[in-house]
Amino acid sequence: MATEIEVGELLHQRGWRTEFTVAERVNAWAALVSTIERGYGDYIHEYTNDLYCRNWLHEAWLLLDDHIVQLWTPQIKALDDRYKAATIEDDGIALDHFHRIPGPDLWWWRRHPRILTGDLGRSLRAAGAIGTDPDTA
Template sequence: MDMEALSADDYESVHRASRGLAARYGMVTLNAMMEAWEALVEDTEEGFDAAELIWEYADRLRCRCWIAEAWPVFTDRIRAARQAELDALDARFQLATVPLNGQPDDARWHSRRPWLIEGKALLELPRS
């Protein structure tokens, strides 16, 4: 993202989103949440241990929920600067996951789970 092209309004939109969501997510930044989403996508592609899946995966999805809630608050310029990156991460996540039972195949991140799971849960959570 070309930071020099951003205006004070652009930066303020990011700060406004961060402040508005701080009660639920803590005070975080767009860059931090995008990095957290990328890390979760990478981990999802590599696979989860069954124990990690239960305790860690759902909590880590909060970064993508934050992005979704913050996105409308950002200026058009911020969204345009980050859209391709977000779309690419979302596409990778889609490929590394399967829908939860009863969800459509195009379900969003909160309705999907990793398809690569090691341990006992592999038998309980078939890959569609």
């Protein structure tokens, strides 16, 4: 198993745009979850790009030393639970109109925000997503 620095370097070599740290990706996941809870109104392609912070964590977890995994897992699990509460499971049907949905182990791609607002809400609603719309409430 590898250290945080080694994993950042390895994933960068595999195509990630920079040598991220676990803290950076956990913070990005936390920021995204908070935004989804309030209502993510940016464009669909920004949203799908933002979801990749969780992909990085998934890939890193397969490579990291056990003690690092044990240190960060409670925080990531809490964020995952918040994400699940703020989203609706649709097996990726709505997002698949805009982005190829990866394998089933990347479960966060099979959900969409419960609050459908702004550009993201319009795009997902046009793809058949059902949720609440605070813009008209």
